[in-house]
Each structure stands twice: as C-alpha cells, then as structure tokens.
Amino acid sequence: xxxxxxxxxxxxxxxxxxxxxxxxxxxxxxxxxxxxxxxxxxxxxxxxxxxxxxxxxxx
Ligand SMILES: [Zn+2]
Numbered sequence: 001x002x003x004x005x006x007x008x009x010x011x012x013x014x015x016x017x018x019x020x021x022x023x024x025x026x027x028x029x030x031x032x033x034x035x036x037x038x039x040x041x042x043x044x045x046x047x048x049x050x051x052x053x054x055x056x057x058x059x
Contacts, residue, residue, distance in 0.1 A: 003028075010038040012045075 003021035010017055017038035027034060035042065 006034075008035065008038075010041055011036040012041040013038065 003024040005021055006019045006024065007016050008019050009015070015038055019034060024034070037045070
C-alpha cells in the first residue's frame, strides 16, 4: 500500500494540516483511524487529559 500526504481540516481549530505519508503508515500499523485534529490541538487535548488524571490521583 502506498501512502501520500493528505490535507485534513482540524475539527477543533478549523486549520488545514498535513497528515503525512509517514504518519499514515504509522497510524495504519497501529490500526488507528486518521486524526481529526491537527497536532497542536491533539497536544492540547493530551495535556488536558493528563491534568485530569493527575487531579484524580491527587484527590
Ligand atoms: Zn487544530
């Protein structure tokens, strides 16, 4: 299977981002579906999730 760079519109910020061939290959190997958000928004969401987890541990 051949992968090609793909433009995706981020669900959160509406910016266009490139889902690169290399990323697509990695996602396919892991069995993940393609991302709906740009890497920046994914980073933010991940950070929020970690904060929530830390809160759960703390209390
Ligand atoms: Zn975004």
